[in-house]
Amino acid sequence: MLNLKNQNWENTPTPFYYYDLELLNQTVTLAHQEAARYGYHVHYALKANSNAPILKTMQQYGFGADCVSGNEIKQALANGFGADQIVFAGVGKSDAEIKIALDADIFCFNCESVQELEIINELAAQQNTTAWIALRINPNVNANTHKYITTGLEENKFGINTWELPEVLTLLNQLTHLEFIGIHFHIGSQITDLQVFEQLCVRVNEIQQWFREQGFNLKHLNVGGGLGVDYYTPENNAIPDFAAYFAIFNRLLEVQPGQVVHFELGRALVAQCGALISRVLYIKKGQKKNFAILDAGMTELIRPMLYQAHHKIENLSSNLPEQTYDVVGPICESSDCFAQNVVLPETHRHDVIAIRTAGAYGEVMASNYNLREKATAIYSSN
Numbered sequence: 001m002l003n004l005k006n007q008n009w010e011n012t013p014t015p016f017y018y019y020d021l022e023l024l025n026q027t028v029t030l031a032h033q034e035a036a037r038y039g040y041h042v043h044y045a046l047k048a049n050s051n052a053p054i055l056k057t058m059q060q061y062g063f064g065a066d067c068v069s070g071n072e073i074k075q076a077l078a079n080g081f082g083a084d085q086i087v088f089a090g091v092g093k094s095d096a097e098i099k100i101a102l103d104a105d106i107f108c109f110n111c112e113s114v115q116e117l118e119i120i121n122e123l124a125a126q127q128n129t130t131a132w133i134a135l136r137i138n139p140n141v142n143a144n145t146h147k148y149i150t151t152g153l154e155e156n157k158f159g160i161n162t163w164e165l166p167e168v169l170t171l172l173n174q175l176t177h178l179e180f181i182g183i184h185f186h187i188g189s190q191i192t193d194l195q196v197f198e199q200l201c202v203r204v205n206e207i208q209q210w211f212r213e214q215g216f217n218l219k220h221l222n223v224g225g226g227l228g229v230d231y232y233t234p235e236n237n238a239i240p241d242f243a244a245y246f247a248i249f250n251r252l253l254e255v256q257p258g259q260v261v262h263f264e265l266g267r268a269l270v271a272q273c274g275a276l277i278s279r280v281l282y283i284k285k286g287q288k289k290n291f292a293i294l295d296a297g298m299t300e301l302i303r304p305m306l307y308q309a310h311h312k313i314e315n316l317s318s319n320l321p322e323q324t325y326d327v328v329g330p331i332c333e334s335s336d337c338f339a340q341n342v343v344l345p346e347t348h349r350h351d352v353i354a355i356r357t358a359g360a361y362g363e364v365m366a367s368n369y370n371l372r373e374k375a376t377a378i379y380s381s382n
């Protein structure tokens with residue numbers, strides 16, 4: 001688990017993100033080992049954390065890159081990923097971003113709408129090239145997760161609906177600058193109920209069967225990411241159960257000879273390896289509540305405010321008897337609260353506070369609201 005207690009951060013300005021590269025290596029080793037058992041290809045979802053040392057680790061393990069913007073493609077290339085390892089997803093790829101991907105000659109576009117297929121074809125024709133594409137299909141499977149990070153239901157904006165597929169196949173026959181290589185799914189994030197992935201396999205099998213009936217043998221199946229992590233007791237279960245996760249697909253996903261199966265994991269690979277480290281600026285005693293006001297806020301980690309996400313909070317400086325606090329940030333918003341009624345050892349100005357499991361969707365979602373400085377990143381091996 002991420003070891004925070006024995007660090008000497010006396011003179012280190014806060015807030016900062018702390019990443020344990022040793023734990024990252026352990027996590028990635030396990031994920032790689034379990035995926036390799038079945039010959040699965042893992043693409044790391046850069047959107048979770050796109051810092052160079054993290055990307056270099058992913059790349060060294062032979063993972064590909066799942067990108068959702070032109071800048072993510074550039075960042076992946078700059079950190080050693082081969083263009084042939086890059087997939088490009090997203091419901092709103094701009095023309096400029098599509099051109100970046102075509103210029104780089106990436107492995108595959110995961111296409112999300114009929115119109116997007118037409119535009120990629122048009123831009124590929126202009127560049128006298130062919131784009132490899134997978135259709136992102138909305139399987140209508142409920143991921144049992146927060147509604148803001150559920151993506152595979154018909155009411156979500158993502159993917160092509162199954163009832164559109166006959167039209168899409170007709171269109172694909174006409175779009176001569178596209179090469180249709182497979183299908184792609186991603187049903188949501190922070191999925192802890194693994195049965196959801198069983199349902200996904202069933203749907204992918206049905207959809208594949210339909211394609212076979214239409215005379216298409218798909219070379220690639222991409223089942224996306226979404227494996228969740230333990231935000232509540234990170235000390236018990238730092239590394240997600242990759243063995244159980246991949247075993248579900250091995251048991252239930254029908255794979256034809258020669259077919260390649262791809263995954264796009266983000267959070268499960270990095271969340272537990274990072275923490276947001278902050279100091280207490282003030283303790284404010286109210287009639288009803290005590291507030292611990294930190295020097296980090298929603299600008300550094302917005303997940304608690306945006307999704308009511310739970311992140312474990314620890315006071316690394318105090319061993320005094322416990323008290324209850326609302327742990328809040330300095331931003332001028334009432335929603336700038338990491339958690340209410342947190343039991344911590346009695347807390348004082350300048351105590352160091354760790355907000356755990358912040359390695360994924362923490363730093364990448366930071367803003368400079370209130371004209372705040374961007375917090376730095378510190379790595380365990382520094």
Ligand code: LLP
Pocket residue numbers: 045047048066089090149186188189190224225226227264265266267268303307360361
């Ligand atoms: N593939 C696609 C197409 C995705 O949209 C995503 C995440 C992933 C892969 C990686 O999913 P993961 O393995 O990390 O669950 N900001 C939110 C999470 C948004 C996830 C968006 N898509 C949060 O902080 O919970």
